[in-house]
Amino acid sequence: MKRQSFILSLLCLSGVSALLEILYEMRAFLHGLHNVHVAMGRKDMKAVALEAGELGKTLDRIPAQLLDRMPQPFTEMRVAMYETFKYIARDVEGKADPALTHQRFAEALSYCSGCHDTYRFQIGKVPR
Ligand code: HEC
Numbered sequence: 001m002k003r004q005s006f007i008l009s010l011l012c013l014s015g016v017s018a019l020l021e022i023l024y025e026m027r028a029f030l031h032g033l034h035n036v037h038v039a040m041g042r043k044d045m046k047a048v049a050l051e052a053g054e055l056g057k058t059l060d061r062i063p064a065q066l067l068d069r070m071p072q073p074f075t076e077m078r079v080a081m082y083e084t085f086k087y088i089a090r091d092v093e094g095k096a097d098p099a100l101t102h103q104r105f106a107e108a109l110s111y112c113s114g115c116h117d118t119y120r121f122q123i124g125k126v127p128r
Contacts, residue, residue, distance in 0.1 A: 018066050019121055025058060029112065032058075036088070036105065045096040053089035056082050074119060081111035 032055040039047035059082045067075060088104045091097065 021062070021066070022121075025062065028058065029055065033109075033112075040098070040101060040105070043098065045092045045098075045101075048101060049089045049092040052085045052092070056086035056089060058082070074115065077111050077115045077118075081108055081115075084108040084111065 032051060035051040036048055036055070039045075039051055059078070067078075070078075084104055084107050088101055088108070091100055091104065
């Protein structure tokens with residue numbers, strides 16, 4: 001992926017609370033990833049499905065008016081990441097294949113790091 005720095009000037013658009021809401025969600029992602037990984041280590045596939053399913057649902061918690069203001073590629077990466085968590089939950093419920101789950105998990109991580117490489121929040125005016 002081409003590395004580019006985009007600036008999300010959320011303050012101008014939605015206020016500090018929007019930014020804090022997204023950062024709160026980010027920290028929840030990290031907890032969720034940890035929970036999935038711990039469950040994978042224990043080979044507890046029921047717990048893997050449960051934790052990944054919870055991560056897959058977090059999209060619904062973000063207010064739609066906020067999501068609408070994100071740049072298209074940002075939203076695409078978010079949605080792709082959520083989809084990956086949903087796939088993990090679905091795969092595990094269907095047939096527990098640890099190799100496939102690991103592969104999906106790595107895919108989900110690539111969305112985390114891919115988006116972090118690309119976007120930064122900046123408080124201030126939208127640059128011209
Ligand atoms: C669609 C884009 C995107 C995706 C996907 C994404 N993040 Fe983030 N994340 C961000 C942005 C933007 C920031 C703010 C970075 C900044 O301004 O320095 C951030 C910040 C964070 C922070 C810091 C929170 C704080 O309180 O400062 C954590 C932790 C984090 N992300 C974890 C994750 C994890 C784990 C995943 C994958 C499961 C993930 N993120 C996926 C865009 C994303």
